[in-house]
Amino acid sequence: MRLSDPLVIVATRIRVExxxxxxxxxxxxxxxxxxxxxxxxYRVGAPSPTWRAVFNRALAATRRLxxxxxxxxxxxxxxxxxxxxxxxxxxxxxxxxxxxxGLPVPVTSVALDPAHGAEAVAQVxxxxxxxxxxxxxxxxxxxxxDPDAAEAVFGLREQLASPVQKLGYAQQYVPxxxxxxxxxxxxxxxxxxRTSGHWVRNTARGALPAARALDPGLADLAERAACAVxxxxxxxxxxxxxxxxRVVLEVNGGVEFHGLAEAHPTLRIADLMIDHALELAA
Amino acid sequence: xxxTISVCPECRSTVALDGGxxxxxxxxxxxxxxxxxxxxxxxxxxxxxxxxxxxxxE
Numbered sequence: 001m002r003l004s005d006p007l008v009i010v011a012t013r014i015r016v017e018x019x020x021x022x023x024x025x026x027x028x029x030x031x032x033x034x035x036x037x038x039x040x041x042y043r044v045g046a047p048s049p050t051w052r053a054v055f056n057r058a059l060a061a062t063r064r065l066x067x068x069x070x071x072x073x074x075x076x077x078x079x080x081x082x083x084x085x086x087x088x089x090x091x092x093x094x095x096x097x098x099x100x101x102g103l104p105v106p107v108t109s110v111a112l113d114p115a116h117g118a119e120a121v122a123q124v125x126x127x128x129x130x131x132x133x134x135x136x137x138x139x140x141x142x143x144x145x146d147p148d149a150a151e152a153v154f155g156l157r158e159q160l161a162s163p164v165q166k167l168g169y170a171q172q173y174v175p176x177x178x179x180x181x182x183x184x185x186x187x188x189x190x191x192x193x194r195t196s197g198h199w200v201r202n203t204a205r206g207a208l209p210a211a212r213a214l215d216p217g218l219a220d221l222a223e224r225a226a227c228a229v230x231x232x233x234x235x236x237x238x239x240x241x242x243x244x245x246r247v248v249l250e251v252n253g254g255v256e257f258h259g260l261a262e263a264h265p266t267l268r269i270a271d272l273m274i275d276h277a278l279e280l281a282a
Numbered sequence: 283x284x285x286t287i288s289v290c291p292e293c294r295s296t297v298a299l300d301g302g303x304x305x306x307x308x309x310x311x312x313x314x315x316x317x318x319x320x321x322x323x324x325x326x327x328x329x330x331x332x333x334x335x336x337x338x339x340e
Contacts, residue, residue, distance in 0.1 A: 013319075014307040022304070036306055061337040089337070136339020162336060204339075235340060252340035 005050045006033040007277060008076075010040070010067050011057035016258040018057055024270035037063045040070075048074035053281040055079055055233075055273070057254065061089035061134055064254055077280035079273070080232030080253045087229040088253030091133050091169050094229060095250070101228035103221070104247045106239070111168030117154030118147055120170040127173040130154075134164045136252070138202035143173060173199075174247060176239040179212060181222035182260050182269065183234045185276045188219040188226075192263045209259030218246070225251050233273055235260075288326040292316040297328060 007030055011018045014034070025032040033051070037058035054071050056078050058064040065085050071078035080088070087093045095108050109120035121128045121144050130153050132140040144150045150170075157166055178194045178201040191214045196207035203209055212218075222236040225248045235255035240246045257269055287298050295313035299320075303309070307320045308331050317331035 011306060014304045018306075019304070034304075034306065059338045060335055061339070132336070134337050139339070165336065254340045256340050 001052055001281060002050070003052075004031060005052040006031040007274070007281075008033045008035055008049075008051045008054045009057060010035045010037050010054055012037055012059035012063075015256070016261070017256055020257075020261065020270040021055060021057075021273065024268070024274055028271075028274065030274070037067055040067065042070060049076065051076045053077040053079070053277040055277065056085075059254070061085070061136075061254070064089065077277065079277060079280070080234070081230055084230035084232045084234075085253045088234070088251050089134060091131055091250060092167065095169075097228050098225060098248050098251070101224060103225055103228060104245075106174050106247050106249065107172040109168075109170050111154075111170075114154040114158040114166050114168060117157065117168030117170070118150040120168045121150040122147065124170050124172045128170045129173050130168070130170050132165055133167045133169050136202075136254075137204035138200040140165075141200055143199060144170070171249075174239045174241070176241040178207070179218070179238040179240055179246075180209075180260065181214065181218060181236045181238065182255065182257055183222050183226040183236055184272045185233075185279070186223060186227065186231060188214055188222040188236075189269070189272055190214060190260055190264045190267055191218060191222075192260050194259065203256070203259035207259075209263045211263040221246055221248065229253070233276065286326055288328045290314060290316065290318065291328060291330055292318075299326065 056067045058067050068078045068082040068085055087097045092110055095105055098105050107124045109123040111117045111120035126145055128144045130142045142153045181188050181191045191212040192209040193212040194201040194207040194209055201207040225236045226234045229251045235252035237249040238246050261269055290297050290311040293314035305320055309318050318328040319331040321327045321329045
């Protein structure tokens with residue numbers, strides 16, 4: 001690796017986040033390259049690319065995993081690793097990893113066939129939230145208040161072509177404040193609270209972000225959650241009840257941070273990420 | 283960079299973008315609101331943005 005080798009942004013789209021990274025790289029006069037993951041073709045055994053490190057910003061979880069797998073195979077540091085993405089991009093894997101690490105998670109049940117999905121919902125109790133195992137941006141979530149609704153949701157799931165979408169993942173519905181903590185490396189750097197008139201509070205669905213103080217307890221919980229999935233550049237989603245009890249919902253491996261940047265306008269998020277990539281590449 | 287004017291592949295309206303636009307950005311046609319992907323900036327070429335797939339996201 002040479003200092004003149006580019007930092008690579010593998011990205012399907014140039015969104016606010018990718019633009020922030022590119023602008024920071026330009027400002028710091030660091031060589032960079034944007035590669036569209038959809039156009040990535042490689043021959044196994046071909047000479048390794050001269051990339052300093054890779055920000056894996058592929059939008060599709062399937063391709064995101066393959067990008068990291070390739071980078072690791074050719075010895076290029078990548079954020080995030082395939083092992084981390086494997087846990088983050090599958091809600092079952094993520095919840096198992098968080099629970100195994102001793103972190104508080106909502107009561108969760110899994111059914112491997114939609115015919116038994118309603119049983120998983122009954123195990124966690126009502127109201128419950130049924131989520132797609134793979135997917136994001138709050139799509140496909142259903143709040144279930146009774147067995148009839150569970151049966152209806154899994155009846156529909158049974159009709160879907162994708163085997164992954166037939167998996168049943170049900171969580172106890174936990175009311176509370178919706179928090180997102182950004183972790184870079186082993187350090188929680190900032191937090192936001194997301195508010196919305198809807199119970200699904202993704203900024204992709206219009207939820208509003210507001211800066212939230214990163215108290216030591218919140219930072220510690222987020223950092224342990226990030227560590228539990230393998231570490232990297234991660235968005236840790238939590239719920240906080242009025243009593244102050246916090247549970248970790250999930251950890252996002254292809255983290256979007258436009259809401260966090262909006263709420264923390266003076267925080268140089270992209271620079272923190274670049275610093276971390278350079279540390280890995282050193 | 284040259285060419286910040288192109289044609290919407292959906293409605294054939296003229297689409298004008300500022301000079302800082304990057305390949306792989308998504309823009310909306312002001313006339314028909316179709317999301318368009320910038321596939322080239324020099325010359326400016328726009329294509330219909332791909333549909334969101336089930337595994338897209340964070």
